[in-house]
């Protein structure tokens with residue numbers, strides 16, 4: 001396969017690594033020769049990952065991506081174990097139960113923004129500090145179809161994923177002369193555990209979305225977006241930065 005061992009010698013920090021897209025990305029990066037620091041809030045699932053894919057190239061760190069001290073643990077683990085890192089994949093995320101604006105409670109808003117927006121801000125800030133010193137680095141954020149339109153999530157998730165596009169473009173522009181790239185992938189439906197926060201809390205929000213959600217097509221295996229993220233992290237994408245890569249099977253083309 002063309003992608004075999006394309007990350008040999010590289011180290012990547014992956015958030016949301018214990019499940020779904022992040023887990024598929026972690027196992028793929030290991031197959032492709034990378035060292036991986038796998039970060040997630042779910043300790044039990046990280047332990048499963050360790051059992052399945054563990055070895056000298058994998059370090060797992062349990063923590064909450066919205067908590068600075070936890071994120072620093074992942075950063076420090078990458079530095080202590082592998083001498084630093086070359087890539088960061090911001091995959092951790094939660095949905096918002098399709099809650100529309102007039103039904104939104106503060107807790108939902110704050111949690112969705114903490115994980116989906118504050119989290120990538122914290123990991124990106126620490127990674128940039130190191131990438132600037134090394135003169136290289138690649139960041140890939142994971143947004144959603146909800147970053148591109150109003151009809152793919154609730155109010156908080158839609159606003160948060162639009163913010164991830166802004167984070168991506170700001171970093172891509174500011175550091176384009178420093179050897180640092182930043183891109184964002186917008187997947188369509190993927191077969192993962194995200195559904196736990198995707199169960200509609202009421203009828204109003206989901207009823208408005210149904211005509212669009214019907215068009216999204218079947219859910220794909222998480223290795224598909226993982227392959228796209230891996231490519232963006234790799235040297236093959238050396239001149240790609242600030243890109244919003246829509247990987248939704250054509251859903252958004254309609």
Ligand SMILES: NC(=O)c1ccc[n+]([C@@H]2O[C@H](COP(=O)([O-])OP(=O)(O)OC[C@H]3O[C@@H](n4cnc5c(N)ncnc54)[C@H](O)[C@@H]3O)[C@@H](O)[C@H]2O)c1
Pocket residue numbers: 015016017018019020021022039040041042045063064065066091092093094095115142143144145186187188189190191192193194195222
């Ligand atoms: N599944 C889809 O259809 C789909 C579509 C578009 C975008 N996405 C995005 O893909 C990303 C990955 O989601 P997934 O579908 O693989 O779901 P998933 O639930 O299978 O995986 C998400 C992982 O993030 C972790 N996580 C949640 N909150 C965290 C926190 N505070 N700190 C650290 N880790 C945390 C979870 O424990 C889980 O392991 C998310 O950003 C999501 O918004 C998913």
